[in-house]
Amino acid sequence: MFLRVKIDRRDQPAQLFLWQGNERSSPPREYVMTSMIFGFTQNSPFLAHSVRDYNARAHAETHPLALNAIVRSHYMDDYLDSYATVEEAVSTAKQVTEVHQKAGFALAGWNSNHAALLEDKPEELLARKPKEVA
Template identity: 35%
Template sequence: MADIEGMFSQVLVPREDRDLLRLLWWQDGDVTKPLTDYRMKVHVFGAVSSPSCANYALKRTADDQAKTFGKEVAQVIQRNFYVDDCLCSTPTVPEAVKMVEDLTESCKRGGFHLTKWVSNERKVLENIPEDERAKGV
């Protein structure tokens, strides 16, 4: 299992659509100060559109990286993610180690950082940097 770190904020909003994610801000919460108008450049948690936009970007990453990392890795990205959480299994430890490496690199090339890795096999975890493993499992 793994998690995409800050998934929504990894997906850019096209410049022509940024007015749709506009927010108004008063410095220090003081409504007597001048109002500042901001537009988000990335998708935000809580916006109705963010999950589908991020999911599209992730699936596009699978398509874009399929030639480099193979059909199996692309299928895991296509079918084994629920929003930002990945859950997949392999028949052997060496296959799991390879899958972790390939998923990590494939997602990285699409701008997604896989982290919080968990496995029921210690040998798989030993091949994952400690700072990329889930804490307190």
């Protein structure tokens, strides 16, 4: 998720770093990260959540079911929820997928106790092994 969040060009110099690689006799080269760094344990998770939630709010009018699902039922890029009906689950999952796609995010590891929820998901986005949730 972190690498999918691009940093505004004006802020990229804050992520400047030097890299020498195996060329120890040469001076190090200067690089800049253009995406969010996931190693900042205090800032990166907060910023990733903020971007994810901002995107959900930006599409709330056209994807109202996704707003609550994304803001309240996600931890980073993991999504866990339950619904009273299969229809509600399918509609919400469709909206969540569409909203995330608009930001360049893709949820992977989809799993459900009802096959209808997984019908439109590409094989590569399905969970490899089902997980038991207690």
